[in-house]
Amino acid sequence: MRFERYGIGIIKGLMVTMKNFLRPPITLQYPEEKLITSRRIRGNELVWQVSKCTGCATCAKSCPQGNIEIVTHLGTENNYVVDKLQVDTGKCMFCGLCVESCPYEALFMGRSYERATYRRRELVLSKEALELSEDRQPSGYFYPRIEVLLPRQTLLLYWDREDGQKLCWFPWRKKANRGRR
Amino acid sequence: MALRTEPFVLNIGPQHPSSHGLFRLEVTLDGEVVTGLELVLGYLHRGIEKLAEGRTYIQNIPLTDRLDYLASMTNNFAYVLAVEKLAGIEVPERTEYLRVIMAELMRISSHLSFIGFLLNELGAYFTPLFYMFREREKILDLFEMVCGQRLTYNYMRIGGVSQDIPEEFLPAVKRFVAEMPRLVDEYEQLLSGNEILLARTKGVGILPRDKAINASASGPVLRASGVKWDIRKVDPYSVYDRFDFEVPVGSVGDVYDRYWVRVSEMRQSVRILEQALKQLPKGEVWTKVPGLLRPLRGEVYGHIEGPKGELGFYLVSDNSIAPYRFHIRPPALLNLTALKDMVVGWKLADAIVIFGSLDTVLGEVDR
Numbered sequence: 001m002r003f004e005r006y007g008i009g010i011i012k013g014l015m016v017t018m019k020n021f022l023r024p025p026i027t028l029q030y031p032e033e034k035l036i037t038s039r040r041i042r043g044n045e046l047v048w049q050v051s052k053c054t055g056c057a058t059c060a061k062s063c064p065q066g067n068i069e070i071v072t073h074l075g076t077e078n079n080y081v082v083d084k085l086q087v088d089t090g091k092c093m094f095c096g097l098c099v100e101s102c103p104y105e106a107l108f109m110g111r112s113y114e115r116a117t118y119r120r121r122e123l124v125l126s127k128e129a130l131e132l133s134e135d136r137q138p139s140g141y142f143y144p145r146i147e148v149l150l151p152r153q154t155l156l157l158y159w160d161r162e163d164g165q166k167l168c169w170f171p172w173r174k175k176a177n178r179g180r181r
Numbered sequence: 182m183a184l185r186t187e188p189f190v191l192n193i194g195p196q197h198p199s200s201h202g203l204f205r206l207e208v209t210l211d212g213e214v215v216t217g218l219e220l221v222l223g224y225l226h227r228g229i230e231k232l233a234e235g236r237t238y239i240q241n242i243p244l245t246d247r248l249d250y251l252a253s254m255t256n257n258f259a260y261v262l263a264v265e266k267l268a269g270i271e272v273p274e275r276t277e278y279l280r281v282i283m284a285e286l287m288r289i290s291s292h293l294s295f296i297g298f299l300l301n302e303l304g305a306y307f308t309p310l311f312y313m314f315r316e317r318e319k320i321l322d323l324f325e326m327v328c329g330q331r332l333t334y335n336y337m338r339i340g341g342v343s344q345d346i347p348e349e350f351l352p353a354v355k356r357f358v359a360e361m362p363r364l365v366d367e368y369e370q371l372l373s374g375n376e377i378l379l380a381r382t383k384g385v386g387i388l389p390r391d392k393a394i395n396a397s398a399s400g401p402v403l404r405a406s407g408v409k410w411d412i413r414k415v416d417p418y419s420v421y422d423r424f425d426f427e428v429p430v431g432s433v434g435d436v437y438d439r440y441w442v443r444v445s446e447m448r449q450s451v452r453i454l455e456q457a458l459k460q461l462p463k464g465e466v467w468t469k470v471p472g473l474l475r476p477l478r479g480e481v482y483g484h485i486e487g488p489k490g491e492l493g494f495y496l497v498s499d500n501s502i503a504p505y506r507f508h509i510r511p512p513a514l515l516n517l518t519a520l521k522d523m524v525v526g527w528k529l530a531d532a533i534v535i536f537g538s539l540d541t542v543l544g545e546v547d548r
Contacts (some may be wrong), residue, residue, distance in 0.1 A: 007376065
């Protein structure tokens with residue numbers, strides 16, 4: 001293929017490169033800086049509220065993987081006591097169908113997403129590892145009443161705004177530094 | 182003494198950086214020119230069609246996420262439409278609009294990653310890709326806001342969507358829609374006039390109109406060959422008949438046309454998004470559908486225009502809670518069958534580019 005004026009397109013393209021070179025970066029230094037995730041994040045764990053659970057095992061039936069194990073026995077006050085609730089998060093695909101199916105609002109998606117472990121068996125979460133606690137808070141997935149309490153998600157769309165998240169490289173562009181968290 | 186020559190068989194793959202998944206291309210070479218081509222598929226076969234027969238209708242929605250994992254939302258959409266057709270479920274109007282908004286955002290995102298990876302194959306290693314990924318990231322942020330995950334969304338439900346959109350979603354999409362045309366212009370300035378790109382793509386890998394139809398290619402590959410065939414126009418599903426948009430059609434059917442058709446489609450998607458956001462009604466997003474749905478005996482084929490072509494689901498029901506047969510018509514597989522017609526006669530470096538221009542995702546081909 002022949003061109004009459006070779007190089008015009010490349011120069012036009014380099015103008016775009018130059019424009020992008022002069023703007024502040026939109027990436028983040030991950031382990032030090034972190035974005036606020038979505039309020040509805042389906043993190044890599046489940047949160048179980050033991051006081052509300054009746055042991056009906058609807059979650060186990062709705063799981064596409066058959067991944068939730070639940071064993072109950074009949075308690076004294078005409079209720080079921082959950083002996084064993086076990087979720088293998090190595091097999092779980094975090095589709096959220098168990099949370100949606102729970103009729104007693106006892107199961108939630110978790111918010112943590114840094115769940116790498118050294119051993120596969122550490123991924124199997126038992127009753128104690130699922131229970132609601134200070135450091136294991138539910139996400140707003142499928143529960144609008146929890147969703148409104150959570151912080152707003154940082155969006156890349158607003159990266160150049162004041163509510164954006166990025167520190168500018170260039171000290172003379174102080175305006176962009178204002179939004180730093 | 183005459184020099185003795187013989188054809189050389191070269192395996193491209195199974196691991197290849199530009200193919201999404203595992204896939205082997207057995208190429209017969211005469212010097213540098215491709216004389217024969219054999220596709221070896223099945224490295225990513227997970228048996229999704231069989232798995233789906235053992236699960237209830239709603240449990241199959243997460244499975245469809247794993248087909249074409251760069252466009253999960255449209256897979257959900259196609260499956261859910263097929264089940265609704267099978268069971269005769271009407272969905273609320275707001276849901277229809279939300280689904281269209283999600284599908285069009287997904288189309289933009291899929292085309293962006295296509296352009297990035299095509300340029301990767303041309304040798305512009307990862308720089309253009311990250312221009313595209315910047316915008317794709319914005320779309321993934323929006324999806325994360327709506328359904329909590331960035332790759333396997335599992336958002337659509339039979340009879341609705343899983344949840345209504347949060348209040349900050351609409352302003353964010355409006356901002357995205359407002360800035361996207363400018364960014365498409367930026368890509369065009371960066372790429373479309375670039376002499377190296379033109380020299381590598383213009384006239385390369387031509388797929389003539391009749392061969393494209395014979396191979397039952399669909400989507401941008403078919404449209405680049407000059408056939409005006411878009412299921413959103415010829416068989417409107419959901420509320421697509423209410424929007425005003427054009428179907429971009431290529432003229433020659435070469436790699437450049439396939440690139441150009443997708444860039445133009447992104448502009449049209451933005452147009453659809455603008456109209457959908459304007460018309461979005463208020464109301465419910467969910468109709469009452471039993472958790473264990475038992476459609477009457479029957480069979481149905483539901484299809485939509487996915488980012489890669491006609492994505493269809495053929496379902497047979499025997500009045501039980503799981504489908505009796507669950508068949509997928511993947512657009513990428515049928516587009517791949519036309520690859521031999523395009524590649525033979527071109528050099529090896531062009532073969533990679535031609536393969537890249539089909540936008541194949543192997544999760545969908547092998548399923």
